[in-house]
Amino acid sequence: MKVKGAILTVLLVVMVALLSGCWNQRELNKIAIVMAMGVDKVEQTDNYRVSFQVVNPGAVASGQTGGGAGAVEMPVTVFTSTGRTLLEAIRKSSQRVPRELFFSHMQLLVIGEDLAKSGVTELFDYFDRGHEVRLTTKVIVTRGTKAESILKILTPLEKIPANGLAGEMDMSEKLWSENINNTIDDVIKTFVTEGKNPIISGAAIIGNTKEGFKKTEQSSPPTLMETRGVAIFKDGKLSRWVDGHAARGILLVQNKVKSTLVVLKPTGNKEVDIEILRSLTDVRTEIKAGIPLIHIRIRQEGQLGGITYPLDLSKSKELVKLQKEWSKVTNKEVKEAVKVAESAKSDIFGIGEGMKRSNPKEWEGLKKEWNETFVKAKVYVTVDSIIRRTGMRTKPYLSDLEE
The missing domain is CATH 3.30.300.210 (Nutrient germinant receptor protein C, domain 3)
Structure with a gap:
């Protein structure tokens, strides 16, 4: 009995040691939560310009002014970087972002119209292969503007712009049915399905783009984002818009x-x-x-x-x-x-x-x-x-x- 008790004690100690913590934990004050990612094509090159809409936790949690001199602290910050591949651009962003980018809460993938016209088949390999970005992330293509500009627009009602645009996609599909709420997984499945091409909803900026980058207290915002129409793709490239x-x-x-x-x-x-x-x-x-x-x-x-x-x-x-x-x-x-x-x-x-x-x-x-x-x-x-x-x-x- 003493031998069995000793063995059981040893096993319990070993189990406690194995369950004593998470080997890959990341502290909240060491990460930057990405709510949306925008991908554009760098003009006259094959490089990617990637934008990240990152939450400012203090501004979102308190909703109070900050930054001194009565300045309003923005709820999000948009960082950008470029690279020959998507992953290279993401890693290069560490030169500008003081925290590690965290993608598990990402709501939106915004694809620039120019990039969509040149082809997006290779773009989705990173998301299909990676483990951080969820395949349930919504996908949208810009109309007449760049993905970076869409991410910079501040929205009414929702503090975080990514949540605002994602909400527009949900409501538009539910109540109006001239847009489709496709996810990364939906697009990838369509690419690999014989006899079917994907369609993706569009997003446009209405009003003064520069004013949309600023916090405003007006009852009628000078700038809005609008889900508009669907993009038809052929051979992985944007073919035309339908409204x-x-x-x-x-x-x-x-x-x-x-x-x-x-x-x-x-x-x-x-x-x-x-x-x-x-x-x-x-x-x-x-x-x-x-x-x-x-x-x-x-x-x-x-x-x-x-x-x-x-x-x-x-x-x-x-x-x-x-x-x-x-x-x-x-x-x-x-x-x-x-x-x-x-x-x-x-x-x-x-x-x-x-x-x-x-x-x-x-x-x-x-x-x-x-x-x-x-x-x-x-x-x-x-x-x-x-x-x-x-x-x-x-x-x-x-x-x-x-x-």
């Missing part, structure tokens, strides 16, 4: 519309607002005589949001008319989106991916020239629309005003 209804049509085909608002004009200049509650898209493919046939079927449900003219919704025929008009508008948006993809010769819908699953033998003969074959595809769109709710009343007060 408005065509952008929404792309998300409809990809079955990524959560909610949005459709304005119908069933009679003259009178409008009816339809809020989409649910949308489900089914895409099927087949090949006949070497020509791909694409069947897109959309089922959507919605509710009335507003009516600008007297309309008695107690009559079922009135609802049927609105449903047909809604289906007609959706059909038009989807076909517009398909035309945009065909003009860019970029299969952003994953039609080729579906073709590979349903017709693997035929796909082998089509995949090399798929972008050209995709343009020749015949597309058939079917839309079923149902208005589930009409609001608190079926007969609007506008009817009483006209009597």
